Amino acid sequence: MEQTSFIRRFSRHKLGTLSFFILCIISFAAIFAPVLAPFDPNEIVGGFGKAPTSEFLLGTDQVGRDVLSRLLYGTRISLMVGFLATIISSAVGIFLGLLAGYFGGPLDMVIMRFTDMVMSFPYILLVLVAAAIFQPGLWTMILILGFVDWPQMARLVRGNVLSIREKNYVKASKVAGMSHAYILFSEILPNTVAPILIYGTSVVAISMLDEAALSFLGMGIKPPQASLGNMLNGAQSLSILTSKPWLWLPPGLMILLLVMSVNFIGDALRDAFDPNQS
Amino acid sequence: MLKYIGKRLVIALIVLIGITIIDFTIMTLAGSPLEMIQSARVSKEALEVKEAALGLDDPVALQYLRWLAEIGKGNLGISIKSQQPVAKMLGSYLGPTLLLMGTSLLFSLIIAVPAGIYSAIHQNTKRDYVVVSTSFLGSSIPAFFLGLILIYLFSIKTGWLPSSGMRTLGMEKSTVDLVKHLIMPVLVLGTSIAGSTIRYIRSAMLEILKQDYIRTAKAKGIGRFLVIYKHGFRNALLSVVTVVGMQIPLLFGGAIIVEQIFSWPGLGLMTMSAILNRDYPVIMGVCLLTAVVVLLSNIITDLVYALVDPTIQLDKATVENL
Numbered sequence: 001m002e003q004t005s006f007i008r009r010f011s012r013h014k015l016g017t018l019s020f021f022i023l024c025i026i027s028f029a030a031i032f033a034p035v036l037a038p039f040d041p042n043e044i045v046g047g048f049g050k051a052p053t054s055e056f057l058l059g060t061d062q063v064g065r066d067v068l069s070r071l072l073y074g075t076r077i078s079l080m081v082g083f084l085a086t087i088i089s090s091a092v093g094i095f096l097g098l099l100a101g102y103f104g105g106p107l108d109m110v111i112m113r114f115t116d117m118v119m120s121f122p123y124i125l126l127v128l129v130a131a132a133i134f135q136p137g138l139w140t141m142i143l144i145l146g147f148v149d150w151p152q153m154a155r156l157v158r159g160n161v162l163s164i165r166e167k168n169y170v171k172a173s174k175v176a177g178m179s180h181a182y183i184l185f186s187e188i189l190p191n192t193v194a195p196i197l198i199y200g201t202s203v204v205a206i207s208m209l210d211e212a213a214l215s216f217l218g219m220g221i222k223p224p225q226a227s228l229g230n231m232l233n234g235a236q237s238l239s240i241l242t243s244k245p246w247l248w249l250p251p252g253l254m255i256l257l258l259v260m261s262v263n264f265i266g267d268a269l270r271d272a273f274d275p276n277q278s
Numbered sequence: 279m280l281k282y283i284g285k286r287l288v289i290a291l292i293v294l295i296g297i298t299i300i301d302f303t304i305m306t307l308a309g310s311p312l313e314m315i316q317s318a319r320v321s322k323e324a325l326e327v328k329e330a331a332l333g334l335d336d337p338v339a340l341q342y343l344r345w346l347a348e349i350g351k352g353n354l355g356i357s358i359k360s361q362q363p364v365a366k367m368l369g370s371y372l373g374p375t376l377l378l379m380g381t382s383l384l385f386s387l388i389i390a391v392p393a394g395i396y397s398a399i400h401q402n403t404k405r406d407y408v409v410v411s412t413s414f415l416g417s418s419i420p421a422f423f424l425g426l427i428l429i430y431l432f433s434i435k436t437g438w439l440p441s442s443g444m445r446t447l448g449m450e451k452s453t454v455d456l457v458k459h460l461i462m463p464v465l466v467l468g469t470s471i472a473g474s475t476i477r478y479i480r481s482a483m484l485e486i487l488k489q490d491y492i493r494t495a496k497a498k499g500i501g502r503f504l505v506i507y508k509h510g511f512r513n514a515l516l517s518v519v520t521v522v523g524m525q526i527p528l529l530f531g532g533a534i535i536v537e538q539i540f541s542w543p544g545l546g547l548m549t550m551s552a553i554l555n556r557d558y559p560v561i562m563g564v565c566l567l568t569a570v571v572v573l574l575s576n577i578i579t580d581l582v583y584a585l586v587d588p589t590i591q592l593d594k595a596t597v598e599n600l
Contacts, residue, residue: 015407015411113289113292113293113296114296116293117293117296117297117300119527120293120297120527120569120572120573120576124531124532124534124535125530125531125534125549125564125565125568128534128549128550128553129301129304129305129553129561130304133304133305133307205418209418209420212420212422213420213421213422213535216420216422217535217538217550229420232422232423232426235426236426238434241426241429241430241434242430242434248426252420252423252426252427255420255423256418256419256420256423259418259419259420260414260415260418263414263417263418264411264414267410267414
């Protein structure tokens with residue numbers, strides 16, 4: 001009963017529903033990239049910078065690699081970075097937020113000050129410094145983004161815990177002598193899932209944008225490995241920007257489509273979780 | 279009030295020292311800046327002498343304390359790469375960045391505040407959906423992609439606007455020239471910030487429209503316009519203050535990317551090259567500066583909050599924030 005009305009409320013958000021299907025299709029294409037891609041993404045298969053033809057649907061890049069295949073593999077990287085970085089940062093944020101909110105006192109003070117520290121430097125600066133230090137690559141990228149994105153999540157969870165902590169069912173469990181772990185993970189956490197999921201979608205969006213920006217600047221995923229960001233990197237040269245739009249428009253539009261879908265899904269989730277709103 | 283400010287400043291100082299410790303540790307993990315100037319012409323002995331002169335062979339903790347002591351004396355150190363004092367470098371690059379950030383913030387507010395209020399007044403109508411969907415478009419488009427599209431349209435196709443720099447070389451300093459160079463970077467930076475601001479203002483305004491005093495004002499029959507602009511908007515100003523405070527770290531981060539795309543000669547461009555050269559004193563200087571700005575803007579936001587809304591009790595707020 002609860003489930004069906006949730007889906008109904010979600011589907012009332014038309015753009016959100018559309019985004020959900022778009023994201024499913026893109027994810028499918030990305031997951032099955034090895035099967036679907038017409039060529040090896042790193043193999044030189046055609047002429048240099050050839051316009052789209054029936055053989056190369058999106059043309060070839062400056063060194064003769066198939067753009068469509070690279071686009072599929074790049075999307076795979078973006079999705080991976082987006083979701084894995086979010087899982088890491090949510091885990092860190094939820095854990096610290098639960099501890100700070102539930103136990104309060106000096107532990108709360110220390111955790112929240114540490115959160116302030118991470119939040120107080122412009123986050124892209126931190127990412128850039130970290131990217132310059134550790135050898136850039138897929139996994140370092142995911143870890144770096146995962147470990148800088150958590151402070152907002154920690155604050156959000158802490159705020160929720162503070163209000164749930166005062167609820168009668170939590171007090172009852174305390175009186176009944178339930179363990180802290182039981183109260184935290186079986187009573188408090190399930191009741192704060194909605195805001196975590198909603199905020200989580202925006203972390204996915206931010207992580208994908210950051211990965212693209214870093215790779216564009218040459219500090220993220222390094223060629224020859226394809227990423228949507230580094231595919232756009234070549235467009236900084238004037239000749240590509242003016243005369244070879246098939247090299248930079250598809251990856252740019254793909255990032256836009258991915259990030260926008262994720263954001264709309266987040267908006268639809270917000271509507272679906274909050275029945276009182278409309 | 280003064281006691282509150284003092285308390286906040288002390289906490290901010292502790293946070294600040296924490297930040298610099300983290301920064302310093304991360305940076306020294308990166309390796310020696312001297313590796314970057316290594317070449318066949320520089321002998322190993324010369325590098326060792328240089329290393330000793332810069333104190334890079336000392337333990338990290340000692341290096342950090344030395345840096346901190348110099349900061350205490352107001353000395354930010356000297357760039358390893360350009361040999362210029364860091365303070366002077368920061369000073370000369372700060373102006374363009376502040377100009378870019380300030381104009382972008384203003385631009386995004388001019389768009390976002392009316393749009394957010396408009397959207398809230400027409401909640402759940404087609405017009406509301408259009409505004410909210412557009413705001414998502416704004417916050418979803420990658421800055422560098424928007425930048426490339428703008429350069430393509432306005433520099434290459436039409437030739438209306440210059441694609442990089444802050445002034446045309448060899449031309450006399452003129453405001454028109456500066457504004458022309460400023461338009462595209464501000465559009466890019468402003469757009470990314472306007473998106474989230476619209477939604478923030480919208481939900482703040484929706485909260486306000488539900489309040490009792492709005493119902494009272496409506497009941498008095500003073501008319502829709504007065505209800506919204508006199509009673510609604512004035513109270514929504516508070517959320518504008520919050521949003522400005524929230525966006526300052528984002529502005530700094532966004533400026534780094536935007537400056538890179540448009541070769542805007544600001545802190546972002548300087549920071550990028552410092553990072554690539556492992557120029558520690560410069561990176562530490564930038565981190566310190568931005569952290570100070572962000573922490574101060576947090577405190578100022580809270581203070582302005584209290585001034586705009588006298589019902590907020592600062593001391594209570596601190597306890598909750600701790």
